[in-house]
Amino acid sequence: MPAFWVCCTITFLVTLAIGGDRFTATWQQYIVNMLTLGGGFGTDPIDGAYWSLGAELRFYRLVAILIIVGQIGRSERWLFVWLIGTVLVETFSVIKLKTFLVTDYAGFFIAGAACFLIRARGLSRSLVVLLCASWALSLYHEFRLLPYFSEHYEVDLNPVVVGIVMTSFFVVLLGLALRRAPILRSPRWSWFGAVSYPLYLIHQNIGYMLFNLIDATVNSDVLFWGVIAAAIAVALAVHIAVEKPVARPLRSGILLGLDALHNRASTALRDRMRQ
Known part of the structure; x- marks a missing residue:
């Protein structure tokens, strides 16, 4: 989630700065995206790439249900x-x-x-x-x-x-x-996996906006590879500065929360069976 919040904020600010008429975003849209992790309640995602987050969250919901009811x-x-x-x-x-x-x-x-x-x-x-x-x-x-x-x-x-x-x-x-x-x-491949999530979050709309902004002044090959290199660099920075420091405490907090829900659900089920 922290990586999403950072990448969503970067995308929002870049959209305000260079989005032009093609790419637009509002503060309301930004706030809804930050709260729902990718749009909802009739609000479009800040970035077109966020469409798959809804499917991922529904999958995590199914996993959470199994954990809560003790079936994992x-x-x-x-x-x-x-x-x-x-x-x-x-x-x-x-x-x-x-x-x-x-x-x-x-x-x-x-x-x-x-x-x-x-x-x-x-x-x-x-x-x-x-x-x-x-x-x-x-x-x-x-x-x-x-x-x-x-x-x-x-x-x-x-x-x-x-x-x-x-x-x-x-x-x-x-x-x-x-x-x-x-x-x-090889440990080198783990870096590719680590960078892939923030890269996915930040590459699409910002890439389009940079292409639209610079296309007429820079060689297309240089622009293409330059945007790719910049996106990877930003994704790597997000992973090192944001994801790695908070990954362990965030995971512990989520597991503690799910464990508490599981205990509460088990207690409620036992009480109901006694009645």
Whole structure:
């Protein structure tokens, strides 16, 4: 959250300074974004990249529910329930459950959780089934998006290429989970992962605004790589100055809060059963 607040503030200030007519932001929009982590209540996100934060927060909500009710130790079982529920919701178009179950991205979240369990416990038949099913679900959703890209961006994506790229991501994740990718276990790669979140938060709208502002005066190649280098530098600074110092106390606070909610829920359940 602190990294988001810092990046959102930077994006807001840059928008006020050089956004022009194309990119605009208001104080009300900024405050809502800071409170809701990416827009809500009819307010647009400050940055177009924030669209995926809503899906992530809904996933964290599901995880929090499992922690509060004391079911996180049975996460593999609940991942299968989530997978089956997603298939049923998609099959019967239960619109109200689509948002709660994050059905558009459930395959990716389930695959990531399955790889985490494989890394922690080792490979098992049930986890292989879960990973393969989540791969199929993810491909299904990506193929459904192809007509949208053709209509809105006038880009005809090859389904075979999309399938190969998607599958390669799953193979890499599985290799990491099985510790079969020694080249990716270098500490250097951890920096790429650490920088990726603040980079994601800060790259899009600011990049567009810089392109619009400087495009006529600087060579396009120099501008392109210069903006990339600047975005990475800012993301690295946010990670070092903001994320690293607060990560441990923030994690401890969240875990303490969830543990308190779990204890309260358990107590309330016991009291109700006694009645």
